[in-house]
Amino acid sequence: MDSSNSKERGVAAVEMLLVLPVLLILLVGIVEISRIFIQYTTLNKAVQAGARYALVDIYGSQPDGALAPDSQIKNVVVYGMRSSGTESQKVLSGISTSDxxxxxxxxxxxxxxxxxxxxxIFSKIPFTNTSLSMDLTASASMRRTGT
Incomplete structure (x- = not known):
């Protein structure tokens, strides 16, 4: 009985070695795809806030169709406020007003x-040469009042 029991343990170890890479790839993929969605949603919300700020902040104080200054709109997207801030205040690390x-x-x-x-987080998916680096693009458009 001892020999068959140890054989079963050996088979289980081999099965684990075969399944482990697949499980690691799935885990890394789920984590990275979740981070991509979170950062894309954050970028999308920041762009929407910038478009809203472009029109709403000056509403009532300027002629119809006027916009806030481009520099302030870009700061709203990057820092969440109309003035520039520090790296730690950015909505997403690594984004700048030039983006x-x-x-x-x-x-x-x-x-x-x-x-x-x-x-x-991972430069490449384990056991592959597939990189998950990519550019995320978001855009928001708002209608000007009085036009």
């Missing part, structure tokens, strides 16, 4: 866009 663009060429809409370079 944000404000398009007010359309007389009816203002569009705020941002590109964020996602930096994964």
């Amino acid at each position: 944000v663009s404000v398009d007010s060429s359309d007389a009816e809409h203002v569009t705020v866009s941002a590109v964020y370079s996602y930096v994964p």
Whole structure:
């Protein structure tokens, strides 16, 4: 009985060695994809806040269709406030005002866009050469009042 019991333990160890890489890849994938969604949602909300700020902050104090200054709109996207802040105050680490663009060429809409370079926890998925580094892009457009 002892020999068959040890054989079963040996088979279980081999099965574990075969299944472990697959489980690790799944775990890393789930963690990274979750982080991607969280950071994309944060970027999307920041861009929406910037577009809203572009129009709402000056509403009632300027002529119809006027916008807040581009620098303040970009600061709202990056720092969550109209003045610039420190690296620790950024909505997403690694994003800067140069990653944000404000398009007010359309007389009816203002569009705020941002590109964020996602930096994964793991540089590569284990046992593969697949990297999860990517650029996340978000854009929000709001209609100007009075147009």
